[in-house]
Amino acid sequence: MKNAPQIDDWNGATGARWVDNQERLDRILAPYGDAALAAAAAKPGEAVLDIGCGAGVTTLALAASVQPGGLIVGVDISEPLVVRARERAAAAALPIDFRLEDASRAALPAAAFDLLFSRFGVMFFDAPTEAFRHMRAALKPGGRLAFICWRSAAENDWAKLPIAALRGIVPIPESNPEAPGPYAFGNRARLQGILEDAGFIDIEIQPFDAPLIYGIGADREAALDDALDYMTQIGPVPRLLADKPADMREKAMAAVRAALESRLGDDGVVIDGAAWVVTGRNP
Template structure:
């Protein structure tokens, strides 16, 4: 008799991904990443409009930067729960919460399979934390159940890669050296919600109403520093530690890697300005509500 293979847990690939070397890299560069993405988070925060006394779930909270902003907004009479699948990032979040004296609960859990009681939250919020669900419609349907009647959803997600030079510029610099894999915007990843029609379809299937998308664009600073060289150094750290370049080059020869580094550095150096190494960044700010 053939034995059945054990069931693969939902989102298993993402859970392994964010608890392995990638999660540790994001932890090492978390302050850097929080600074670069803060403006996009503020746009989503403004749309969410958290109020004193509200209960908020911060989806994909990472090391807690957005959870702390939410906690300050809802005050002592409110509550914030941050949920993430990355144990390393949650460890940092708990350390920060203690240092800030903020009452935020952090849970290591898959937000697409929430274990919260129905009607627990007034607001579901996320800064770049909802694009990694293996079944987004089912995930949002489960999340909607945790909202109180009339509760709100607000999140930030990246628009298409072509509008985000922080992603495209390094890849374009090595286009003649390495063949890139096209981005599948229907698979879990940073651009899984880049198509506005897909967002509307997913949220409608999940039972949300009043779905609205607002475009927001602001410079993304890949590198900062006192000199162009320092800016390029800062940017190279990010490009090769967090993002697609490291994965694309890991199977290439040392010679190709050396040429790729040279090409990317040259491309980055060309765009260094007085305020830093500025590239384009564009998101959708998505809002919706429960019935």
């Protein structure tokens, strides 16, 4: 079945860690979400689909923007994250339809949405062109696409820094940069081709860089501990350390902590991130 490994992962360990770290993730990723929301420019009365909506922080923001009269649907394959998103929408008394479905083959209403939006939720498809073609069919004629995705691992310190620290301590498997996952759209020309082949027009792909505040605390040690705790749960580190023996993990944690210390400043542990803000239109 298409996207099966991602469906397993987002309903397993990764999904659980994203739920546990939801508040931290919302804080750390906020500048990226804000950039995507600004590019999307949702307006009152619009119908919006938030793809790979996760715990729903952007879905809630979009729901507020489209009131009065708007409609918002969030779609995600991760049951634990959709449960969290539904709880948050209920607490905020926002009428959001969260669907637990694979966006690349969900039965979406045809020509129904003004905007397809995503914050880091569209890089996980086995067949991205087909997926975007399927989702485009849910856009009204002239409807907009706006999303943010990571650039390559080599451009993202949050990926590069721990991998460099772990090299020689744990095995680092070779990875295909185009495989479904956070960096799948790092290659701008490939991303442009996928969107063109899926039928979008007026495609713009703009770099967006912003610091990620990985560790905060009352003092330097607390900020470092916070950053290390976060990095061992979100990003490449948990996968690289999974099932490793205790002595190897101990060495690995010391190496990652030392790497994080090199990014410790007055604002805590600050790591560079690099993304694309992508916009396009349905003909």
